Amino acid sequence: MQDSIQNTLRAYYDFWFSCNALYEKWAKRQGITVNTLFVIYTVNAYQETCNQRLICEKLMLPKQTVNTILEALTRKGIVEKKADPSDKRNKRIAFTKTGADYAGQLLKSLSAFEEKALGTMTQEEREAFTRTSQIMLARLEEALGTDS
Incomplete structure (x- = not known):
């Protein structure tokens, strides 16, 4: 049984790393x-509540990495930091007009890429x-909760 689990884990990691590599290639x-x-995806998905902390939490990226990305996007005129009306100490991340157009096109293209792949799967395969x-x-969350 242990060999079967190890084979499954190997296949899982192969899938995970290959999927990440494909998204990296697409982004490049x-x-x-x-x-x-x-x-950019996260700023778009959480437009009303997006701040640096939320991005770090959602993407599991260090604060310094996210800050560097946000600074570069700010210099390019894609995002801007605004005072958060609910907490003046926090800055909300929002698209500029130019950034909203750029993000819209980028995410539309990403969606087309993903839909092309998913479109070749049957409804049953997508659901599975x-x-x-x-x-x-859920099983990983359970295992993490029961580990010491």
Whole structure:
């Protein structure tokens, strides 16, 4: 049984690393890093509440990495920091008009890339993929909670 679990883990890591490499390659073709891509994705997904802390938490990236990315995006006129109305000590991250246009096109292209891949799968395959991914996540959370 242990060999079977180790084989499953090897296949899981192969999938995970290969998937990450494909997103990195896609982002590079857009002239950005994968971390920049996912920061833009996160700013877009959490437009009303996005701040540096949320980005760090969602992407599991160090504060310094996120700060460097946000500074570069600010210099390019893609994002700006605004006072958070609910907490003046925090700065909300928002797209500029130019940034909203850029992010919209970038994320539309990303979605087309992902939909092209998912579109070749049957509905049952997509549901199975989602279901088993959610099961794996839940089991990892359980294992982490029971480990000392």
